[in-house]
Amino acid sequence: MSEPKSPHPSQKRYPAELKERAVRLVQETIAETGESPGVVTRVARQLGIGVESLRAWVHQAEVDRGRRPGLTSEERERLKALERENRELRRANEILKAAASFFGAELDRRSQK
Numbered sequence: 001m002s003e004p005k006s007p008h009p010s011q012k013r014y015p016a017e018l019k020e021r022a023v024r025l026v027q028e029t030i031a032e033t034g035e036s037p038g039v040v041t042r043v044a045r046q047l048g049i050g051v052e053s054l055r056a057w058v059h060q061a062e063v064d065r066g067r068r069p070g071l072t073s074e075e076r077e078r079l080k081a082l083e084r085e086n087r088e089l090r091r092a093n094e095i096l097k098a099a100a101s102f103f104g105a106e107l108d109r110r111s112q113k
Helices: 016-033 039-047 051-064 073-112
Strands: none
Touching (some): 016 051
C-alpha cells in the first residue's frame, strides 16, 4: 500500500490558536523593535508556517481592528453566507421555472385533445 499523501501546503489548515499567536508575535515584535521589514518572514519560519499565510493573517487582523481598510472577518462571513443563499435561491428558481414549463406544456397537450 502507498503512504497517504500529505496535503499541499496551500491546502494545510492551521488551528485558530496558532494563527492568533503568530499574529500577536508579529505585532509584538514590530512594537518592540519599531521595524517591520522581515518580521513576518522571521516569525513564519520560527513557527513553521507559510510566509504568505501569516502575511494575510496579519493583514486581516489589521482590518478587523480598524487599522486598515477592507472587509472585516465578520463581514466576509456574512458575504459568504449571502452568496451561498443567493446561489441556492437561483437554483430553486431554475427548478421552479423548469417545473412550470413542464406542467404548462402538459396542460397544453391535454387541452388540445
